[in-house]
Amino acid sequence: MAEEKLTNENAASEVVTDVGKSGWSDLYTKEDYWAIWLGFGLIIIALLIFLPNPPDGMRETIAQSNAIMEKEAETSPFKTIAWHDANDAKLKVKADDATYAKTIAKWLGFPHGWTSNPIEAFLLSEEKAEAKKAKAMEKYNAAKENTAAALAAAQTAEDDARAENFGNESLNTKAKEEIGKWRGAKNAESSAKKKTAVGAYNQIGSFLGLCIILALFFTIGVIFMGLSPTKFLSAFPFVFLLAILAYMLEEQSTMKAYGIGYAAWAIIFGLLISNTIGVPKWLMTAVQTEYYIKTGLVLLGAEILFGKILAIGTPGIFVAWVVTPIVLVCTYMFGQRILKIPSKTLNITVSADMSVCGVSAAIATAAACRAKKEELTLAVGMSLIFTAIMMIVMPNFIKLVGMDHVLGGAWMGGTIDATGAVAAAGAFLSDRALYVAATIKMIQNIMIGVIAFCVAVYWCCRVERQPGCAVSAWEIWHRFPKFVLGFISASIIFSIIYQSIGSDVGYTMIDNGVIRGFLRYFREWFFCLAFVSIGLATNFRELKGYFKGGKPLILYVCGQSFNLMLTLLVAYIMFYLVFPDITAKI
């Protein structure tokens, strides 16, 4: 079959057709390659901006903090106040705190939080900002007093334990408890302090600028892919406007607490328009789901840092990297053999969404196996509903049964789909639960790269193979979604950089510089544009067809139940029976 160019027609179709022989021209005519070129272009810009500009005194602060923590760890059986202060000092050194990074954030940032007046998402006057600040100051002052009192109690308890040379177990336990309370109070103070940093803003100009930048950015590829750049440029602002509206609703305080994010709102807005007044033909030129998703996924690759999987040692690897693939494969097989779900792509997308980390895993897996837009929509919708339930039920259940917070944290981190919901559920329990839950979820997030790669290979070698035909290496290459190569390459390059500069500098320059200060903004905007496009190209009636017999729901519920049981069992075995020494240190 002749090579197919991306046209207006197939842009609106179910999946991107990527068939035929590979040729050199693919390098500049296929969106998979454009996703790589554009993604890497942004990555290079980010590296050039941040790496030459480390914060002043970065290495000195890190060295001093590490020396204090080492000294404290040698003398005390628990983390002392000085240990925590040193850790905090190190965490405060971030590249994205620099003035230039704040300017970038201002131009790339999302709408602000609001409660009842949606205009506050974009505009806030000086008077209103002052009023908000004054209100926040009251809470901050109260939180500061609490912290001071908790610190005094913690210091006394620690001094008592130190006076006995940390040989008195009950005094040590008392000191640990008081230090834990002080940490809780300090976190509350820090959150209250952030709210006092409110100032007047007007984001209309920055959104206009960003819209122009993104439109021109994507137009580069559009020209070579055979689409009309003028049509794309005239349609793009509408898709971008819907993306802004999706972010605006994500920032509404009640929606944020329920964990209903931009992905859901973008799909909902798109769906409403396409299924009521319809999407005009001229607009479809900017409805480029695959183009946006793939470019976003290449950027996501930079955020997948393999060195971090060792963060919590062997127990973390077992909970996140052994249980997760087992659950994924078992759920997929259950869907195929027992439920007999007709669509394999729907089956694997729901399985990955449920077992790995919700929406981000669903996007990567769906793109790797070329799932249909409706299938991704269904997976995202189910994940959203179950996450909203699980993030409230699980921490309350853990509290009710008195489960240890390290075990509870590992359980929640391994099972609650959405990453943000894990942080909310963990923080609801305690700092310990939050640290374990977040670390397990982070290790699971990193697995997306491997999952996407394996799914892409499996689909090329097995699922899309003609029955009875052997698949040659060239055939696999022709079928392989090439953007996955960009995704994996970005991950490998950033993992190597991160390892070579060390975790401490990596935290400052990569985590809180290149990624959080630049790439993340673009990646989130690209995903949001993709979800708007999904909604605009999806038909309600077709969506209903995928849900026939409730099989996706049964798959999700059965898979999640298995996930809950296996994660709890493995977390218990790893953290309490095999590696209790690691648990004791947390």
Place this chain on the structure above:
Amino acid sequence: MKTTLRNWCKLFLSLFLIWIFIFVIAPLGERVGVVGTFHRHVHENNIDASALFYDEVAEFSHAYMNIRDSIKY
């Protein structure tokens, strides 16, 4: 013309239902004990419960560094 008008009505009705969900139904859910307590905690601590990936939430990098240092030191 009639169909067009009906379609626009459908769109506005759907948007109105979204408004009802955000400002009436969802806040009602917060009146349920555990939901309300949980949401208050999320608001007070400014946690982004809707984040898709770990590096969108500051707590994740803090957790990573704290756990790493706890095991190392």
